[in-house]
Amino acid sequence: MIPVSHILGLSAILFAIGVGGVMIRRNAIVVFMCVELMLNAVNVAFVGFAYGMQSMVGVMFVFFVLVVAAAEAVVGLAIMLAIFRSRESLDLEEFNLLRW
Amino acid sequence: MLIAFYIVAALAVASAFNILILRSPVYCALSLVGCFFLLGIIFILLNNEFVAVVQVLIYAGAIMVLFLFVIMLLNLRPDSSPRSLKFGIAKILGIGLTVGILAQLIGVFGSSAAKLGPMGEYSAQRVTEEGSLEIVAELMLTEYVLPFEIISILLMVSIMGAVVLAKKRPPPEEEESQP
Amino acid sequence: MVAEQYIPVLMLLGVALGFGALFTLLGILLGPKRDTAVKKMPFESGLPSTGSGFKRYSVRFYMVALAFLIFDVEIIFFYPWAVKFREFGLYGFVVMSIFFVILVLGLVYDWRKGALEWD
Numbered sequence: 279m280i281p282v283s284h285i286l287g288l289s290a291i292l293f294a295i296g297v298g299g300v301m302i303r304r305n306a307i308v309v310f311m312c313v314e315l316m317l318n319a320v321n322v323a324f325v326g327f328a329y330g331m332q333s334m335v336g337v338m339f340v341f342f343v344l345v346v347a348a349a350e351a352v353v354g355l356a357i358m359l360a361i362f363r364s365r366e367s368l369d370l371e372e373f374n375l376l377r378w
Numbered sequence: 379m380l381i382a383f384y385i386v387a388a389l390a391v392a393s394a395f396n397i398l399i400l401r402s403p404v405y406c407a408l409s410l411v412g413c414f415f416l417l418g419i420i421f422i423l424l425n426n427e428f429v430a431v432v433q434v435l436i437y438a439g440a441i442m443v444l445f446l447f448v449i450m451l452l453n454l455r456p457d458s459s460p461r462s463l464k465f466g467i468a469k470i471l472g473i474g475l476t477v478g479i480l481a482q483l484i485g486v487f488g489s490s491a492a493k494l495g496p497m498g499e500y501s502a503q504r505v506t507e508e509g510s511l512e513i514v515a516e517l518m519l520t521e522y523v524l525p526f527e528i529i530s531i532l533l534m535v536s537i538m539g540a541v542v543l544a545k546k547r548p549p550p551e552e553e554e555s556q557p
Numbered sequence: 558m559v560a561e562q563y564i565p566v567l568m569l570l571g572v573a574l575g576f577g578a579l580f581t582l583l584g585i586l587l588g589p590k591r592d593t594a595v596k597k598m599p600f601e602s603g604l605p606s607t608g609s610g611f612k613r614y615s616v617r618f619y620m621v622a623l624a625f626l627i628f629d630v631e632i633i634f635f636y637p638w639a640v641k642f643r644e645f646g647l648y649g650f651v652v653m654s655i656f657f658v659i660l661v662l663g664l665v666y667d668w669r670k671g672a673l674e675w676d
Contacts, residue, residue: 280423285424289483290487302473307449311407318414322417325424325426325429331495337426344437359452359543359544379560436629519637527652533631544620545670
């Protein structure tokens with residue numbers, strides 16, 4: 279039996295790496311990958327809770343998170359294609375049209 | 379089994395950490411594929427085969443392939459700016475916020491995990507006997523049937539939206555490079 | 558526990574990775590290394606290579622990959638139903654039909670928009 283707190287620790291570390299990537303990286307696609315990583319860290323937490331509490335609710339939520347991740351990837355990458363078509367770049371520092 | 383968990387978890391964290399430091403988006407994507415695969419192994423260690431299969435099939439197999447497609451599509455080069463060691467204020471803020479979120483998550487999880495106990499009816503033995511796939515199937519078609527139908531609407535909207543966004547409008551002049 | 562059943566898979570993975578690493582290492586250690594400019598060129602049927610290895614792909618590939626991803630997710634949801642097909646009978650069939658019809662609406666939209674056409 280793996281202690282639940284250790285699974286949650288793994289989830290927290292992965293989530294923090296995702297947050298760090300969103301903060302530090304400048305390439306929009308890499309930032310987007312970090313968002314996927316954060317969603318996956320949440321999945322780990324859900325399955326960890328389901329494992330520790332002997333419940334199946336967490337596992338069901340994994341599927342809903344999965345669909346959200348897939349839909350997000352499809353639409354987000356399409357947005358990036360559209361942005362790239364007009365700006366010829368995916369550097370987040372250059373998307374400054376709405377900046378104050 | 380505990381040792382296997384630690385090894386796989388360490389490998390997963392290491393390959394996730396690669397995203398922060400690798401310059402080329404393709405390498406980042408491949409390292410993330412590795413991370414997702416290792417998380418699939420962790421899901422097997424947590425008695426959930428179906429989630430593990432889904433993880434490898436969807437995350438590592440389909441979503442990351444889509445990412446790689448877009449990287450190839452946009453012809454993204456590795457970041458060629460010199461690696462700067464001096465930290466801008468944004469980077470310091472980012473790292474600080476990351477550490478803060480990590481501390482908060484560990485705090486919340488640490489306080490809640492202590493109070494947890496087995497309170498559901500699906501013990502590890504029962505999951506092993508019935509199979510996680512069968513249990514998921516039963517729940518999905520009975521208790522969670524409404525969210526399940528709503529999923530299809532989400533998927534439909536996303537496929538429509540992506541096509542609207544990505545499809546090339548009939549161009550007034552030829553500007554896209556031909557393959 | 559489920560994990561014990563997967564030990565053979567792990568062994569297979571280890572063997573595959575081990576062989577790959579072993580022969581790559583052997584190649585690096587044992588092979589003679591005499592690099593010339595010609596040898597370092599990417600092989601293009603004996604012709605001098607032109608252009609860079611990176612090439613912009615057409616957005617049509619994205620359209621196909623997109624449809625693939627969506628229907629891959631859909632298959633994941635069909636799978637549990639297929640396992641419990643007999644137990645749920647007509648009820649399961651109706652539930653899955655609604656699910657499927659809504660998804661096919663999206664596919665039909667793509668089709669009418671011409672996203673599935675190659676040219």
